[in-house]
Amino acid sequence: MDVDLDLGDPADALRARLRELLTELLPDDWAGPFSDDPEVRRVVRSVLDRLADERLLTIDWPVEYGGAAASVWESTVLREEMWAHLEPRGPQYMGLSWVGPTLMAFGTEAQKRTHLPPIAAGRRIWCQGFSEPEAGSDLGSLSLPATADDDGWVINGQKIWTSYAPIADWCFLAARTSHDVRSKNRGVTIFLLPMDRAGISVRPIASMMGEQHLNEVFFDEVRASRADVLGEVDEGWQVIKYVLNHERVGIPRYARDERLLAELAETTRDADPASRADFARALVHARTARLLNHRAIALREQGGLTDRAASGARIASIQLDQEVAGLVLDILGPAGLRPGTDGLLSHAEDVYRYARSATIASGTIEIQRMLVARSLMQEAKQ
Incomplete structure (x- = not known):
């Protein structure tokens, strides 16, 4: 199927608004939300409150559940910008991305009344x-x-x-x-x-x-x-399948990797030829991961998402995550081990450690490959 890479004016306007908000709300040394530091929690709370006030937190939810009934591509832009800025929503992303939608699909009216409003307000961690x-x-x-x-x-x-x-x-x-x-x-x-x-x-x-x-x-x-x-x-397996369907195409790791590569570009100009070649290869892989993820999202929107498309997109994303994290440290050398306040590259070592889990979390890469192979075999039998 064809995928239009122009996501439309509303999606472009949303991306610009989100970048404006995050520039205003995130400190220069922002290293991510997963910390017990009170200041980190304060920043997360400020981001959640602002997004909720503007109905951006649950932008793709139905209006009756506290959302804005936005398009799937506006929702994709939201997730991409959150991931590119080290997920300032913190653990709330779980409730927002798949717990809430799963409750809408399978929950009783009492469960929806109990859980959806606090999730939409960014006030319930799952x-x-x-x-x-x-x-x-x-x-x-x-x-x-x-x-x-x-x-x-x-x-x-x-x-x-x-x-x-x-x-x-x-x-x-x-x-x-x-x-x-x-x-x-x-x-x-x-x-x-x-x-x-x-x-x-x-x-x-x-x-x-x-x-x-x-x-x-x-x-x-x-x-x-x-x-x-x-x-x-x-x-419950039907519920789990629904959850995994959202998880596999709901974590845009490629967006953070593209930002890392953009910040690394100037440094790469002075790198050796082998490093420049590695950079170019990683950039191609980043574009490929984005395309595969957007294709999977389009298929899901049309009700035709297959294991092959979902797991193929995930495989590309998690391999890219580890490739880019390793490349950044290789090119920066010892400077990449020192945290600072100069963009995402200042947290290269932390990104590298976190990327080690990419091929394990939410289903190992071996399981994802098995799902792709099984899907291809089933198609060949038809």
Whole structure:
């Protein structure tokens, strides 16, 4: 299919407005939101409040849920600019990008009234309870049991690698409510649980990614009721598929990488021929990743998004993320290890560490390649 690279005047105007706002609100030494520093939290709060005031925070949501009913391309511009500026919305992006839309698709009216307004205001942080010690990219293998009794369910077990768990208000939890011999994907149920519910505890995992990113979450005799269930009992895999569909094309890593390359361009003029060739190659890969992502977004808008298109776009993006992060440090040398106030390159070392997880988070690159291969095989059979 053809994709028009001219996103239109409204999208261009939005991009200009967002850059104006972020220039005003972000400090010169802005290194990202994932910190417990009170000043960092103040900046995040100021960005969220301003975006919410202008109905930019949930720009593509329906008006009745606090949005502006903007086009999918305006939503794409919003995500691109947020990512290019080190995601100043902080952990809120999770609720905004996929928890909210998933609630609209599967939630009860009571769940929508409870959760959508605070998400639209940037006042509710979510964490995602998917991965377990023995179930990561293969989510069908998750085993955290939710055992039914007369009053609902009792949940016991552990989730791992749960980002933002120490500061989250709610958990989007996948648990096993039954075992179906026909398919391991059946028998999974999604629960919406407040993180202060009795029996839930969090233990941070120290890592090179820094604060907030990796945590263990433990469930000890945690009670859940029918009102906590999102969608149908035992049919949570349909919800998970919807979430992953949004995740795979909802994180525009290429936008940050393009900004890094733009800032690196002047430095590259004095680099050796091999480094200049690497820069040119990375620039081509960045344009390719953007095109593949825009194609996947267009397909989703038309209801024709395939695993091949979604995972192909994701593979290009996550490989680009690591390629650009490594290239920046190679060209900058020791200067790239010193934080500063001069643009995104001042945080090259932090970007490099964060990019190490790109090929693991939200489904490993091996899983994405498997999805592409499976899609091609199915097409060949038709």
